[in-house]
Amino acid sequence: MIPFVDLKAQYNSIKDEINTTVLKLLESTQFVLGDEVAAFEKEFAAYCDADYGIAVNTGTSALHLALLTAGVVPGDEVITTPFTFVATVAAIGYTGATPVFVDIDPVSYTIDVTQIEQAITERTKAILPVHLYGQPADMEPILAIARRYGLIVIEDAAQAHRAEYKGQRVGSIGELGCFSFYPGKNLGAYGEGGMVVTNNPEYACTIKMLRDWGQERRYHHVLKGYNYRMEGLQGAILRVKLPHLDKWTEARRTHAAQYDKLLPSGVKTPTVMPYSHHVYHVYAVRSQQRDRLQQRLQDQGIQTGIHYPIPVHLQQAYAELGYQPGDFPVAEAVANEVLSLPMYPELPQEHLETIIAAVRESI
Missing domain, CATH: 3.40.640.10 (Type I PLP-dependent aspartate aminotransferase-like (Major domain))
Incomplete structure (x- = not known):
């Protein structure tokens, strides 16, 4: 796993x-x-x-x-x-x-x-x-x-x-x-x-x-x-x-650069905005077949996450605010498509390569 x-x-x-x-x-x-x-x-x-x-x-x-x-x-x-x-x-x-x-902005989220x-x-x-x-x-x-x-x-x-x-x-x-x-x-x-x-x-x-x-x-x-x-x-x-945080941050950025370069075009990788030094707490890709991709990765022993599957305005706990589906279409579209891949400083190179290969095979 x-x-x-x-x-x-x-x-x-x-x-x-x-x-x-x-x-x-x-x-x-x-x-x-x-x-x-x-x-x-x-x-x-x-x-x-x-x-x-x-x-x-x-x-x-x-x-x-x-x-x-x-x-x-x-x-x-x-x-x-x-x-x-x-x-x-x-x-x-x-x-x-x-x-x-x-x-949300459709590029930066x-x-x-x-x-x-x-x-x-x-x-x-x-x-x-x-x-x-x-x-x-x-x-x-x-x-x-x-x-x-x-x-x-x-x-x-x-x-x-x-x-x-x-x-x-x-x-x-x-x-x-x-x-x-x-x-x-x-x-x-x-x-x-x-x-x-x-x-x-x-x-x-x-x-x-x-x-x-x-x-x-x-x-x-x-x-x-x-x-x-x-x-x-x-x-x-x-x-x-x-x-240790500077070193750990650079490791995250190195992993992200490999994901950016090697993941297939069938998934949308994060866009780093020109004003931004991104530290990749989460590396979230987008796919219209998100749930299928997640299941295929799970079948190959790769854990993933979804950050976040339901925007707050559609959460039951905040129904009293009166928002409805369609009120924030970009947030809702992104929530339906994002998938977070493994990301932590100590992520082994062989695991990174396995994840990339698995995504390629699953798209």
Whole structure:
């Protein structure tokens, strides 16, 4: 079986570093927040070219707190894309605001910037673009629209660690950037984790309080907050992994280049936009015979994924928003055709060749 992702392969490559760090953390007994988390916050923020990093327990929590800090409240609207993991939209709902969808660009699959302005109303508070699959959204026009209407831009960079837009690291482009460290991410914890990065000191201060029960200092609750703290263990592990991220990213890009070159014309490979440094969290091809292709690969022992088979506007959980099939035709067409091939830094060359050959035989 060729796995879609092999987390054990990465662990084995840094096993000694990880084991030493975990034992040291256990000895310290700093199990929640603590020195390792504080150090990781500084290191990851610097890696993103941001001034502040605030570590939280999940990427979803990062989005939730970023939205709250941006002043999003019940009755507001937040513009985003329906073609994303559901957490993007769930976080908007947690604030009491309403998600307003804009269809995706048919080439990049990120939010179609030409349709954003017509979705703005007097209730719009923020724009939440998603850097999908490791490719940045087109941020320059998004920022221009936000400035024109006085809106906050919050980047969902959960899939885009190390990605760049016109040479600038994602996360530091909008007012707030949100990352996930779920184990399968390009930079993954050994459990859950998330981070908000920002250049705004007031935002950073607010998020620090919100993640820890709204405390300014112990037992002094300034805000109604949450238990969204990062565990010390995850901070320590992520500190070990961060220095390897550049090397792992280049390995992903090398694998993607081989897929691009050798996959048959019967599948549509990802298009890297001219402004983008793509980091290939997911390598998604398109095929009108997606389900047949997936089954044939499965029959040959090759695991694949679908990111994402049902756009959020058609999910049962969000039926109250009132959207119908056909409302966002590009997102719906892409959802019906995308198939994610195995992609991780340690993917062996022989596995890559087997996958390519299998796709060729299956088209």
